Amino acid sequence: MKTVELKVDGLCCADCAIKVEKVLKAAKGVKDIKTLLSAEKAVVTYDEAEVKPEEIIKRIEGIGYKVRSQESVVACLCYGRQGSQELSKKRDLADTLRFAFITAIGIIALAEIGLEYFGFLEKGLELIPLPVTLIAILLGGYPIFKKAFLGLLNKQINVDLMMSVGIIGAAAIGEFTSSMLVVFFMNLAHYLEEFTVTRSRQTIKELIKLAPKTARIKVDGREIEVDVTELKSGDIVAARPGEKISVDGIVIKGLSSVNQASITGESMPIEKGIGDEVFAATLNENGYLEIRTTKVGEDTTLGKIIKLVEEAEAHKAPVQKFADRFTTYFLPSAVSLAILTYLISGKAIYAIAVLVAACPCAVGLATPLSVIASVGSSARRGLLIKGGLYLEALAKVDCVVMDKTGTVTFGKPQVTDIVAVSSQQSAVSKEDILRLAVSVERHSEHAIASAIIEKAKKEGIEIPESEGFEYLIGKGIKGKVEGKTIILGNQKLLEEKEITIFKDIMTKAEELEKEGKTVLFLAIPSPSLTPTLSHRERERGARGEGVIGIIAVADVLRDEVPKAIEDLKKIGIKRLILLTGDNERVASSVVNKLGITEYRANCLPQDKIEIVKRLQDDGHKVCMIGDGVNDAPTLAQADVGIAMGVAGTDVAMEAAHVALMRDDWSQVPHAVKVGRNTYKIIRQGIALGISWDVITMGLASIGILSPVMAAALEELPTLVVAANASRLLVNDSMMLRHKT
Numbered sequence: 043m044k045t046v047e048l049k050v051d052g053l054c055c056a057d058c059a060i061k062v063e064k065v066l067k068a069a070k071g072v073k074d075i076k077t078l079l080s081a082e083k084a085v086v087t088y089d090e091a092e093v094k095p096e097e098i099i100k101r102i103e104g105i106g107y108k109v110r111s112q113e114s115v116v117a118c119l120c121y122g123r124q125g126s127q128e129l130s131k132k133r134d135l136a137d138t139l140r141f142a143f144i145t146a147i148g149i150i151a152l153a154e155i156g157l158e159y160f161g162f163l164e165k166g167l168e169l170i171p172l173p174v175t176l177i178a179i180l181l182g183g184y185p186i187f188k189k190a191f192l193g194l195l196n197k198q199i200n201v202d203l204m205m206s207v208g209i210i211g212a213a214a215i216g217e218f219t220s221s222m223l224v225v226f227f228m229n230l231a232h233y234l235e236e237f238t239v240t241r242s243r244q245t246i247k248e249l250i251k252l253a254p255k256t257a258r259i260k261v262d263g264r265e266i267e268v269d270v271t272e273l274k275s276g277d278i279v280a281a282r283p284g285e286k287i288s289v290d291g292i293v294i295k296g297l298s299s300v301n302q303a304s305i306t307g308e309s310m311p312i313e314k315g316i317g318d319e320v321f322a323a324t325l326n327e328n329g330y331l332e333i334r335t336t337k338v339g340e341d342t343t344l345g346k347i348i349k350l351v352e353e354a355e356a357h358k359a360p361v362q363k364f365a366d367r368f369t370t371y372f373l374p375s376a377v378s379l380a381i382l383t384y385l386i387s388g389k390a391i392y393a394i395a396v397l398v399a400a401c402p403c404a405v406g407l408a409t410p411l412s413v414i415a416s417v418g419s420s421a422r423r424g425l426l427i428k429g430g431l432y433l434e435a436l437a438k439v440d441c442v443v444m445d446k447t448g449t450v451t452f453g454k455p456q457v458t459d460i461v462a463v464s465s466q467q468s469a470v471s472k473e474d475i476l477r478l479a480v481s482v483e484r485h486s487e488h489a490i491a492s493a494i495i496e497k498a499k500k501e502g503i504e505i506p507e508s509e510g511f512e513y514l515i516g517k518g519i520k521g522k523v524e525g526k527t528i529i530l531g532n533q534k535l536l537e538e539k540e541i542t543i544f545k546d547i548m549t550k551a552e553e554l555e556k557e558g559k560t561v562l563f564l565a566i567p568s569p570s571l572t573p574t575l576s577h578r579e580r581e582r583g584a585r586g587e588g589v590i591g592i593i594a595v596a597d598v599l600r601d602e603v604p605k606a607i608e609d610l611k612k613i614g615i616k617r618l619i620l621l622t623g624d625n626e627r628v629a630s631s632v633v634n635k636l637g638i639t640e641y642r643a644n645c646l647p648q649d650k651i652e653i654v655k656r657l658q659d660d661g662h663k664v665c666m667i668g669d670g671v672n673d674a675p676t677l678a679q680a681d682v683g684i685a686m687g688v689a690g691t692d693v694a695m696e697a698a699h700v701a702l703m704r705d706d707w708s709q710v711p712h713a714v715k716v717g718r719n720t721y722k723i724i725r726q727g728i729a730l731g732i733s734w735d736v737i738t739m740g741l742a743s744i745g746i747l748s749p750v751m752a753a754a755l756e757e758l759p760t761l762v763v764a765a766n767a768s769r770l771l772v773n774d775s776m777m778l779r780h781k782t
Contacts, residue, residue, distance in 0.1 A: 043073065043088070046095045048102065050083055051107060051110075053084070057403065057406060062105070065104065066084070070093060071089040071092025075087075076356040104196065105193060148178075148222070179221055182226065183225045186205050201400075201402070201403070209228075217749070220749050223750045231401075231753070246352055252323040252344060254322070265280050270289075273288070278332055279333045281333060283326060284325075284327070287320050290319070290336050290338075290342045292320075293314055293315060293318045293319075298327060298331050299312065302321065302689075307703065308424070321342065350417075359434035362409035362430050365406055369406045373402070392742065392743060392745050395752045399742040402735065403731075405732055407763055408730075416719075416770045417429065417433075424689075425712065426703065428699055433717045436716065437718045437722075439717070440617070441657055442665045442667065444618070445622070446623075447597060450620065451598060452597060456596065458594050460594075461475075461592040472591075476498055477498070478530075478591075479593055480505050481521070481528070483519060485521075494595070510527075517534055535563075555627070559595065560594065563592060565589045565590065606711055613711060613714060618638040619641065622644075665683075666679070689703040716770075726766060731759050
């Protein structure tokens with residue numbers, strides 16, 4: 043099986059897409075076709091043993107389109123390869139001259155009709171000679187006639203065929219001016235339609251513009267500027283202050299602030315130093331960096347984002363499939379209505395008007411224009427939605443299921459509490475507790491040790507040397523600091539060492555444990571080694587009762603999660619459920635902080651999948667939020683799977699239906715709102731398109747609309763649908779500015 047990407051010039055409406063799909067589906071060996079209006083391309087999967095790319099191209103060209111094979115839209119357009127400008131739809135000189143001529147004749151004809159109507163031309167003087175009118179009809183109608191003829195050869199009824207019948211029919215009954223005006227309005231409609239679809243492609247073009255075209259690589263100690271297409275994995279790339287980073291890679295030298303807004307949507311720069319990951323198209327603000335390249339071109343995170351946005355249409359929502367079916371059956375129905383109109387009225391002009399009025403373009407464009415607007419604008423703020431299927435699913439979500447570790451929490455323990463247990467005479471402080479604890483934990487690789495070390499660094503604690511390190515599995519740690527024996531561990535370890543935990547200390551520890559925190563006791567067994575303690579405390583130590591402090595550690599809740607949960611409730615999400623492998627106590631503590639009531643504790647990965655299935659069986663539309671790697675199977679099972687913080691993580695980006703480039707829970711309710719707004723605007727567009735067709739065809743069938751009027755009104759719903767879809771761009775930009 044092979045896949046080829048084909049640039050299809052003129053692929054600008056649903057009828058075009060359906061024609062291409064039909065002609066390819068009839069080809070032996072073609073297994074899958076994706077027509078993408080936003081990228082003006084077709085992605086065809088085929089069996090090379092049964093069909094060749096040349097035959098696929100020949101079939102598409104056989105219905106009137108110009109086709110070019112290319113490696114990849116992203117590779118060509120995004121990274122400066124030969125022919126990249128070909129992807130921008132531009133009219134050549136012949137098309138421009140032809141359209142200008144038709145427009146001039148059309149305007150003169152309209153002026154003539156207006157003058158005659160108001161009595162300024164007493165005898166209806168013909169301002170346009172008949173030969174000129176015929177030339178205008180032939181020139182302007184040629185592209186329409188050609189596609190209609192080629193469609194007939196392929197046994198297809200298309201919009202071009204109906205327009206051709208209308209144009210030729212009007213001329214056949216002597217309505218040459220009307221025929222020419224229909225041609226004029228058809229050309230104008232086609233121009234406006236292309237303009238509308240081209241505007242929808244602007245989002246992709248803006249993403250593409252972010253990609254740098256050149257880079258400076260280090261060779262034998264010198265910096266050499268090269269085209270980015272020449273870069274390869276392992277190259278050392280230099281980034282000076284104020285320059286865009288040209289590759290995905292790892293910093294090996296330097297320190298700088300990097301603005302990652304182009305990838306993650308973050309407004310604040312991120313500090314990057316040796317060992318940190320950086321992404322192509324991000325801005326190096328104020329330092330010099332040397333980067334070892336890991337990914338280039340379309341394999342970079344930006345390249346993958348563009349690819350996902352570009353192919354968003356491929357994941358068709360049920361509402362889009364309805365629109366495609368409507369377009370397929372609409373045209374034969376319109377032909378039938380035109381024939382019926384002629385049989386009943388006996389007037390060919392009425393039937394011609396019905397054919398001219400019949401245009402399903404607004405219905406067909408409502409979904410792709412809205413999807414591209416939403417997906418593209420969301421991508422600019424670090425929210426990747428993989429097409430209309432998941433936009434519609436987001437719109438219908440009524441249950442949100444979330445993983446705990448790494449999703450609603452940071453996924454790594456942090457020190458939350460330090461309690462010094464001493465009398466008023468004692469000099470032991472929280473700083474002393476932390477200093478002694480970190481001195482013995484510095485040699486440990488346990489996650490709790492990392493939390494204590496990180497806390498000490500933040501507090502600026504100077505870490506003293508320790509010796510006699512002993513790790514007691516499942517209990518704690520022991521060592522010597524400045525000649526003192528230090529024990530840091532759980533209640534079980536202290537009991538083994540015969541160190542009493544007094545009631546007031548135990549009460550405090552239990553309070554912390556009820557909050558879902560892990561409690562560690564710090565003790566010094568020998569009073570002779572604690573000169574800073576009071577006489578009473580030294581006496582306690584002599585009896586093996588030297589607890590001097592408590593350290594509590596927990597996986598901390600992300601700051602923005604409670605607000606995001608509240609926002610989800612406000613927009614009508616009925617059920618919010620936490621899934622965790624932790625015990626009941628920890629789970630209960632976390633949901634209390636989140637402000638929700640439902641949770642499932644002690645969950646294995648397979649348990650999470652079963653929980654989602656049961657919710658779906660109960661009729662819920664489930665959104666699952668996880669990390670995209672460990673939770674990948676559950677994300678796939680859900681109606682919508684949202685992966686958090688996927689920047690630079692290919693597996694997570696591919697696993698989810700919706701990918702958040704950064705760990706920002708505020709994006710979750712926003713994603714649901716985007717889905718709802720998009721689905722609403724799609725339905726509005728489809729309803730308008732169907733209503734408009736029914737009304738105009740009905741009026742044409744009883745003679746109220748002439749062919750010229752029908753042609754003039756034909757494109758109005760498409761323009762309204764496009765304007766309505768553009769609200770998605772405006773609304774998202776306003777929300778982004780408000781947040782910033």
